[in-house]
Amino acid sequence: MAGCGEARGYSEIEILAQAAHAAISDAGLRLQDIDGLCTANLNAAMWPLNVAEYLGLRPSFIEGTNIGGSAFVAHLQPAMLALSAGLCNAVLVCYGSTQRTATFGRKARAAARNMLDPAPFDAPYQPFNPPSSYALIAARHMHEFGTTRQHLAEVAVSARSWAQLNPAAFSRKALTIDDVLNARMVSDPFTVHDCCLVTDGAGAFVMMRADAAKDRPQRPAYLLGIGTAVWHRTVSNMADLAVTPAQDSGRRAYAMAGMQPNDIDMLQLYDAFTINPILFVEDLGFCRKGEGGPFIASGLTRPGGKLPINTNGGGLSCVQPNMYGVFAVIEAVQQLRGACGDRQVANTNAVLVNGNGGNAASSQSTAILGSSATL
Amino acid sequence: MNEAQQVSGPEEAYQRALDAGRLIIQRCGECDRSVFYPRTICPHCGANNLSWFSPMGDGHVYSTTTVRRSQEDGGDYNVCIVELAEGVRLMSSVRGISPDRVIIGTKVRTKVVKIDGKGLLVCEAK
Numbered sequence: 001m002a003g004c005g006e007a008r009g010y011s012e013i014e015i016l017a018q019a020a021h022a023a024i025s026d027a028g029l030r031l032q033d034i035d036g037l038c039t040a041n042l043n044a045a046m047w048p049l050n051v052a053e054y055l056g057l058r059p060s061f062i063e064g065t066n067i068g069g070s071a072f073v074a075h076l077q078p079a080m081l082a083l084s085a086g087l088c089n090a091v092l093v094c095y096g097s098t099q100r101t102a103t104f105g106r107k108a109r110a111a112a113r114n115m116l117d118p119a120p121f122d123a124p125y126q127p128f129n130p131p132s133s134y135a136l137i138a139a140r141h142m143h144e145f146g147t148t149r150q151h152l153a154e155v156a157v158s159a160r161s162w163a164q165l166n167p168a169a170f171s172r173k174a175l176t177i178d179d180v181l182n183a184r185m186v187s188d189p190f191t192v193h194d195c196c197l198v199t200d201g202a203g204a205f206v207m208m209r210a211d212a213a214k215d216r217p218q219r220p221a222y223l224l225g226i227g228t229a230v231w232h233r234t235v236s237n238m239a240d241l242a243v244t245p246a247q248d249s250g251r252r253a254y255a256m257a258g259m260q261p262n263d264i265d266m267l268q269l270y271d272a273f274t275i276n277p278i279l280f281v282e283d284l285g286f287c288r289k290g291e292g293g294p295f296i297a298s299g300l301t302r303p304g305g306k307l308p309i310n311t312n313g314g315g316l317s318c319v320q321p322n323m324y325g326v327f328a329v330i331e332a333v334q335q336l337r338g339a340c341g342d343r344q345v346a347n348t349n350a351v352l353v354n355g356n357g358g359n360a361a362s363s364q365s366t367a368i369l370g371s372s373a374t375l
Numbered sequence: 376m377n378e379a380q381q382v383s384g385p386e387e388a389y390q391r392a393l394d395a396g397r398l399i400i401q402r403c404g405e406c407d408r409s410v411f412y413p414r415t416i417c418p419h420c421g422a423n424n425l426s427w428f429s430p431m432g433d434g435h436v437y438s439t440t441t442v443r444r445s446q447e448d449g450g451d452y453n454v455c456i457v458e459l460a461e462g463v464r465l466m467s468s469v470r471g472i473s474p475d476r477v478i479i480g481t482k483v484r485t486k487v488v489k490i491d492g493k494g495l496l497v498c499e500a501k
Contacts, residue, residue: 120386121412122466124495127454128442135440136456143438143479187454188441236456236466237412241438 001330004201004319005170008101012041012202013054016096019202020055027206028217029090034206035059036082036091038075040066042322043109051094061088067230067365068357069270071095072203072326074228074365079207089208093329096202097321106198122234128187130272131195133235133359135187138275140241142189144290147278149189151293153180155274156193156316158302163313165303165343170199171317180274194274196314201321203330210375221333222375224350225259225368227252235360242290246283246354246364253352253366254285261285264368265348266335267307268328270356271314277301279361280354281309303343311335311343325355325365332369349373385413385425393494396487398432400463401425411463434459434498436481441474453477457498459485469498476500 002022003015016039024031037059041047048064051057061082063075072095079091099106114123127133141147157177163169175193183191213220229245229252232238254260261284269277278292286307287295301309312318312331319327332351334340349371357363383391385401389412392399401410405422409430416423439455453474457467467485469477483498 124490125454125466125468126442126452127440127466132440132442132454136438136454139440139479140438185441185443187443234466236464241456 001168001319001327002202003096003098004168004321005199006101007098007200010098012096012098012102013050015098015200015202016051016094016204017054019096019204020092020094023094023204023206024092026218027090027208029206031055031057033090034092036061036079036088036207038063038072038079038091038093039095040064040071040323041095042066042097042113057092059088061091067228067363069272069323069325070228070355070357070363070365071323073329073353073355073367074325074363076207076223076329076365076367077226077228080223080226083207083209089212091207092204093207093326094202094204095321095323095326097323098200099322100198100200119234122236130359131190132187134273134275134361135190136235137238137241137279137361138189138273141275141278144242145293147290147293149181150177151278151297152189152194152274153177154293154297155271155277156180158296159271159310159314159316161302162308162311162343163317166311166313166318167341169313169318170197171313190273196272196316196324197318197320199319199321201319201327203326205326205330205333219337219372221336221369221371223367224370224374225253225255225257226366227256228363228365230363232360233358233362238360238362242279244279244283244361244364246280246361246366249364249366250284250354253368257368257370259350259368264350264352266311266332266345266351267301267309268311268332268351268353269309269314270324270328270354271310271316272324272356274316276356276361277309280356284352284354284366308345311340311345323357325357328353328355329367329369336369336371385415388427389413390494393487393496394492396489396494398430398485398487398496399427400430400461402428409459409461409463411465430459430461430485432485434483434485436469436477436479436483437464438479439469439477439481455498457483457485465496467496467498469500471499
């Protein structure tokens with residue numbers, strides 16, 4: 001990771017390269033060993049070209065599919081296939097954004113994106129996206145299942161309690177349920193504390209075949225299962241606002257891993273908004289549909305709980321440079337290595353990562369990562 | 376060239392009707408399901424024989440949010456997803472009542488208004 005929080009004065013490719021260098025060194029490799037590249041960016045449609053040029057790479061495998069913030073979880077699947085097919089030996093997955101401090105601001109970027117890629121049947125109503133789309137999802141979940149604003153607030157408080165154990169987290173000040181409920185309202189039912197951070201940050205990791213990875217300096221994390229699902233783009237075209245494509249991506253990941261929810265020790269869930277983890281614990285089979293609010297409010301996701309969620313503090317409290325997926329994977333790997341200091345959860349052997357993308361939980365990618373004990 | 380002869384795709388045809396004050400949506404000739412937004416093929420069954428019809432204009436609020444905005448910029452406003460009696464859902468806004476009074480289940484009627492010369496579908500609470 002590099003440039004997390006504020007990277008004032010740096011460009012996104014610069015902090016991406018710093019993160020890439022750190023990941024490659026951590027793997028005991030040199031830049032010249034990298035022959036596969038997975039990357040995506042919200043502003044540049046042909047971003048792998050930018051990255052290959054900047055890093056001086058001539059990769060034999062290139063993957064630049066951008067399905068939103070879940071992209072860097074979704075990239076695990078084509079990277080795995082390319083490695084197992086022998087197309088390459090070491091794949092660099094990397095991302096960087098300076099959305100917080102860039103002089104070309106967020107509003108101008110959003111306006112440019114809306115012009116190039118319009119949503120003509122939604123835009124005239126001026127939804128404040130992404131918050132408004134997820135707010136419509138949350139309002140429907142509250143209506144159907146009795147989920148409350150307190151339940152949503154529990155998600156933010158759980159994330160903050162983990163962030164307080166993570167010196168690298170961006171927001172570490174104590175946060176209470178009342179703080180969340182009484183904060184400035186953005187798009188009902190969300191206050192600012194129901195919405196993820198807006199930070200800079202870059203993250204990268206290296207994937208190799210398992211037989212090659214076991215000789216590296218760090219204990220490897222193994223990819224046990226991976227599945228991706230895309231059902232829609234806009235919230236107005238989401239078939240059921242209370243059900244996300246994670247039902248499909250999760251089913252695919254569990255099938256590949258030969259695992260079930262009760263085999264999982266920890267979750268790294270893309271928490272763009274407080275409703276997301278509630279939807280994902282339901283859609284990934286940790287509780288029944290509609291029970292995600294009380295499930296998280298029971299406290300089992302906080303430090304000391306039996307199903308830790310987002311041990312780095314997540315996108316709500318740790319880091320969120322527009323697309324968060326790469327950080328969810330990195331935290332899972334760190335926990336499997338036992339390298340997390342005060343927030344380390346003992347006996348972590350199987351971690352489920354769920355990436356979310358788009359304005360309306362539109363893309364989901366679920367990965368299950370394991371320690372050598374799960375092989 | 377008169378209006379009937381003008382060549383346009385479904386998106387343009389839809390907006391032209393709105394500009395003339397009329398809401399039209401599509402129905403699939405194969406699976407008989409209503410389709411929104413306007414397309415060249417049916418997203419339910421893949422057929423390519425969609426035709427236009429005028430929905431009744433009755434619906435209800437499927438989900439809703441109040442977007443908070445400062446008074447100087449115009450104040451809070453409603454954004455909602457409306458389900459029409461014909462089964463399609465679309466994004467809209469309930470006008471004429473305070474945004475905090477729009478709740479899920481609110482019965483609405485569609486209305487086409489003109490903003491800067493362009494037709495826009497909005498809703499009024501019944």
